[in-house]
Amino acid sequence: MRFLGQSAVDFFVTYGWAIVVIAIAMGFMYYFVALPSASTPSHCVFSYFVSCKAMLVGSNSTNTIFSILVVNSQTFPIVGANVVFRTDTFGNVINDKPCIPVNAYSGNIILCNASVGYGIPVGSTVNGRIDFMVTACPSGNPGNCQPAQSVTYVGNFSEKVQPVSQSLSWP
Numbered sequence: 001m002r003f004l005g006q007s008a009v010d011f012f013v014t015y016g017w018a019i020v021v022i023a024i025a026m027g028f029m030y031y032f033v034a035l036p037s038a039s040t041p042s043h044c045v046f047s048y049f050v051s052c053k054a055m056l057v058g059s060n061s062t063n064t065i066f067s068i069l070v071v072n073s074q075t076f077p078i079v080g081a082n083v084v085f086r087t088d089t090f091g092n093v094i095n096d097k098p099c100i101p102v103n104a105y106s107g108n109i110i111l112c113n114a115s116v117g118y119g120i121p122v123g124s125t126v127n128g129r130i131d132f133m134v135t136a137c138p139s140g141n142p143g144n145c146q147p148a149q150s151v152t153y154v155g156n157f158s159e160k161v162q163p164v165s166q167s168l169s170w171p
Contacts, residue, residue, distance in 0.1 A: 046155035049074050050132060053109060055157055057126050058164040065115040065164070066093050068157075070132060072104045077142045078134040078151075079103055083112040085157070087128035090120065103142040122163045130155040 012019075044052035053069035066085045072078050081099035086092050099112040112132075120126065132153040137145040 042157075042159045044068065044130070044155060044157040044159070046070075046130070046132070046153050048153070050153045050155075052130075052155060052157075055159055056162060057120070057159045058162045059120045059122055060164045061119045063115055063117060064093075064120045064161070065113055067111070067113045068130065070110045070112065072106055072108050072110065074136070075106050076140055077103055077105045077137045078110075079137055079142045079145055079148075080135050081110050081112060082133045083114060084131040084133070085114055085128055086131065087126055090116065090126065105142075120161050122161050124161050125158060126161060127158045128156070130157055 042055065044055040046052055051071045051073050053071050055069070056065075056067045058065050058067070068083060070081070070083075080102060081104065083095045083099065084092055093114045093116050095112055095114045097113060099110050101108065101110065104110045132155065134151055134153070135145060136149045136151045138149070139146050
């Protein structure tokens with residue numbers, strides 16, 4: 001009996017470090033490979049002049065809505081914002097109502113919504129590009145925008161689809 005106990009101790013002393021290294025490697029693989037795919041962080045980023053404050057993709061069995069809050073980070077107003085979400089898997093989702101407010105001064109937040117007439121599976125991740133189209137008013141007067149310049153700001157997004165229990169209707 002005494003020799004069996006000593007054999008077990010000898011085995012763990014000799015090979016214990018390998019077991020610990022394998023356990024640590026498996027822990028790192030789980031943390032850096034398996035876990036990120038289950039909890040992909042949401043992001044919405046523009047290159048310049050506008051910034052994404054928040055984004056939401058909500059879906060029920062019949063509709064899916066893309067909603068974005070964008071901040072005008074320029075020193076002059078922008079007018080008539082419109083947005084197109086170009087998704088990798090679901091195609092283009094075009095803004096079906098005007099963004100509000102129509103005139104956004106420097107620092108103002110703009111809400112844009114776009115919807116599609118089908119449901120996207122809840123919990124899935126939607127990736128793609130955002131085309132945020134506006135008319136820039138360097139004169140500072142959105143009522144008489146001279147010289148008016150049509151500008152498209154491009155951004156990227158990755159968002160998990162959230163469940164929506166009621167009908168989707170937005171202003």
